[in-house]
Amino acid sequence: MKRLVRHWQSLLAGILAVAALTRLPLTLPEAANPVGNGMTIAAILVVVVVLMQAIEESGPALRAVVLFLGAHIPAAMLLSGVAGNEGYMSAGFFLLIAASWLLAWASVSELSQIETRSTGLGWLLKLLIPAIFGAWLLIIWEAITRGFGIPFILLPPPSSIGTRIAGSVAILWADVQQTIFKAVLIGYIVGCASGFVVAILADRFAFLRRGLIPIGNMVSALPIIGVAPIMVMWFGFDWHSKAAVVIIMTFFPMLVNTVAGLAASGAMERDLMRSYASDYWQTLMKLRLPAAMPFIFNALKINSTLALIGAIVAEFFGTPIVGMGFRISTEIGRMNVDMVWAEIAVAALAGSVFYGVVALLERATTFWHPSNRGG
Amino acid sequence: MAENQSSVVSAKKLGLTFETSDGPVHALSNVDLEVKKGDFVSFIGPSGCGKTTFLRVIADLEKATSGEITVNGMSPEEARKSRSYGYVFQAPALYPWRTIEKNIALPLEIMGYSAADRASRIERTLDLVNLAGFGKKYPWQLSGGMQQRASIARALAFDADLLLMDEPFGALDEIVRDHLNEQLLKLWARTEKTICFVTHSIPEAVYLSTKIVVMSPRPGRVTDVIESTLPKERPLEIRETPEFLEIAHRVREGLRAGHSYEE
Numbered sequence: 001m002k003r004l005v006r007h008w009q010s011l012l013a014g015i016l017a018v019a020a021l022t023r024l025p026l027t028l029p030e031a032a033n034p035v036g037n038g039m040t041i042a043a044i045l046v047v048v049v050v051l052m053q054a055i056e057e058s059g060p061a062l063r064a065v066v067l068f069l070g071a072h073i074p075a076a077m078l079l080s081g082v083a084g085n086e087g088y089m090s091a092g093f094f095l096l097i098a099a100s101w102l103l104a105w106a107s108v109s110e111l112s113q114i115e116t117r118s119t120g121l122g123w124l125l126k127l128l129i130p131a132i133f134g135a136w137l138l139i140i141w142e143a144i145t146r147g148f149g150i151p152f153i154l155l156p157p158p159s160s161i162g163t164r165i166a167g168s169v170a171i172l173w174a175d176v177q178q179t180i181f182k183a184v185l186i187g188y189i190v191g192c193a194s195g196f197v198v199a200i201l202a203d204r205f206a207f208l209r210r211g212l213i214p215i216g217n218m219v220s221a222l223p224i225i226g227v228a229p230i231m232v233m234w235f236g237f238d239w240h241s242k243a244a245v246v247i248i249m250t251f252f253p254m255l256v257n258t259v260a261g262l263a264a265s266g267a268m269e270r271d272l273m274r275s276y277a278s279d280y281w282q283t284l285m286k287l288r289l290p291a292a293m294p295f296i297f298n299a300l301k302i303n304s305t306l307a308l309i310g311a312i313v314a315e316f317f318g319t320p321i322v323g324m325g326f327r328i329s330t331e332i333g334r335m336n337v338d339m340v341w342a343e344i345a346v347a348a349l350a351g352s353v354f355y356g357v358v359a360l361l362e363r364a365t366t367f368w369h370p371s372n373r374g375g
Numbered sequence: 376m377a378e379n380q381s382s383v384v385s386a387k388k389l390g391l392t393f394e395t396s397d398g399p400v401h402a403l404s405n406v407d408l409e410v411k412k413g414d415f416v417s418f419i420g421p422s423g424c425g426k427t428t429f430l431r432v433i434a435d436l437e438k439a440t441s442g443e444i445t446v447n448g449m450s451p452e453e454a455r456k457s458r459s460y461g462y463v464f465q466a467p468a469l470y471p472w473r474t475i476e477k478n479i480a481l482p483l484e485i486m487g488y489s490a491a492d493r494a495s496r497i498e499r500t501l502d503l504v505n506l507a508g509f510g511k512k513y514p515w516q517l518s519g520g521m522q523q524r525a526s527i528a529r530a531l532a533f534d535a536d537l538l539l540m541d542e543p544f545g546a547l548d549e550i551v552r553d554h555l556n557e558q559l560l561k562l563w564a565r566t567e568k569t570i571c572f573v574t575h576s577i578p579e580a581v582y583l584s585t586k587i588v589v590m591s592p593r594p595g596r597v598t599d600v601i602e603s604t605l606p607k608e609r610p611l612e613i614r615e616t617p618e619f620l621e622i623a624h625r626v627r628e629g630l631r632a633g634h635s636y637e638e
Contacts, residue, residue, distance in 0.1 A: 272468050290470065
């Protein structure tokens with residue numbers, strides 16, 4: 001029973017592979033390019049499942065490798081068989097895809113059991129496990145869109161998005177430069193820096209704190225859809241108006257978080273500074289700003305995603321003929337959905353890198369905070 | 376020597392009333408006290424008796440509402456601004472983003488000591504509290520007792536003759552506390568500082584002090600001042616001598632007399 005629970009993914013994969021044998025061939029009778037390797041693929045899967053029971057006692061590393069190969073070789077064979085048969089795949093195809101997916105799942109759960117002391121190997125595992133996860137998201141997406149012949153306009157398969165990315169590197173790069181390097185980065189830096197400076201001023205002068213924070217909350221509730229066209233009117237079509245939108249979006253989260261952070265140091269710590277006859281700036285630099293760092297980084301992380309959204313959406317309201325938002329809005333009008341998805345992929349990648357850099361900086365700066373100490 | 380007898384803290388008819396929504400709270404009333412240079416004075420009493428408040432008035436962390444107090448012959452505010460005391464809180468209050476030596480350097484940085492001077496003072500005070508070799512650690516990597524010793528080192532690092540300690544060992548277990556008490560006495564003998572020490576432990580107060588101030592609550596006031604007859608050299612075993620027990624008995628009587636059971 002224990003064995004069954006431990007190996008339920010691979011055992012279920014075996015059952016699905018055997019069930020697929022009754023639903024062969026992989027393609028429907030109307031398919032233009034019938035494929036005959038269904039039997040082979042099912043056999044590979046069954047062999048892997050049996051092999052897993054044979055190497056039950058060996059370490060998780062060997063089992064993970066066998067499962068990894070046993071999942072991905074059949075998956076590759078299955079996907080290559082779809083070419084020319086889009087929309088004409090049989091139930092056997094989907095059963096075998098499901099079986100390979102279960103083996104990949106089993107391989108991930110074996111991988112996560114590996115205990116290692118070497119940091120290099122630890123890092124590799126940390127990257128490999130989410131990579132397999134992500135890869136299967138794409139494999140299943142590919143198998144479903146192409147296997148069922150889902151219309152391109154609704155959801156293009158990842159392979160054609162990939163082809164589009166590879167074929168439009170120059171355009172995508174120009175868009176990234178326009179949107180990310182100009183609008184997002186400049187807006188983000190100016191917005192965060194000015195939010196920070198105004199927070200210090202608000203901390204120093206009570207009337208600013210009392211007056212500005214409530215208004216800040218109101219302004220941060222302003223819909224970006226309404227603000228963006230006005231910024232375009234004020235600052236023109238180029239990146240300046242987008243940077244202005246990003247500044248408006250990032251300014252108040254930074255202001256509010258920094259003001260909260262500056263109030264976060266404890267009474268005892270402040271009494272300590274007072275007992276040293278420390279002046280305002282010394283207390284600020286040596287106690288209150290370091291104590292506010294977790295709050296400031298929270299704002300930096302929130303703003304990293306807000307900035308990207310703001311810049312892209314602002315480009316919908318007028319822009320020169322370059323930029324990620326411009327590309328998305330025009331290509332969707334021309335039904336070039338793969339290009340839209342390509343921009344989405346690039347935006348997701350850029351956003352993750354952006355967020356990741358801020359998160360790394362945070363770990364280096366607030367290593368002392370209880371939430372970061374363990375790692 | 377006349378200089379040894381000069382007054383460090385002098386309070387006359389000192390009173391402090393907090394205005395709260397439930398009406399005034401008399402934290403201190405009519406407190407008269409002299410602390411001489413080189414004294415080790417303990418303040419003992421139940422919670423709410425104003426012992427911490429009195430220490431905070433000396434430190435200019437609270438303002439008295441009536442009466443007079445001088446610290447080193449100045450007002451508490453002037454004394455604070457001339458950095459004439461070191462304060463040890465109930466908790467270590469070390470900054471987690473600074474290593475132990477950087478924490479000790481904190482007051483020195485604020486007060487403008489040179490880098491070379493800072494380094495030698497850090498080394499000396501770490502040695503004084505038996506933390507040599509732990510300077511590069513972060514506070515959260517040390518035990519509670521070591522953290523509190525580091526906070527004492529921080530209070531000793533600059534040239535203040537007066538050390539104010541507010542239940543510094545209250546959160547530690549008894550074995551660690553005994554050990555730290557012993558070390559504190561040695562440190563006091565070596566540095567010849569004046570120490571005001573708040574506690575609610577009778578053995579701790581008797582073991583450490585040259586003078587024990589017994590306080591009672593509602594209103595916070597001084598009920599007895601006991602001059603200790605114990606010698607300056609005090610091994611831990613002194614706590615079993617009849618002399619020690621007699622002083623402890625007098626402290627306990629004082630506490631009982633001042634304690635009201637009206638509520």
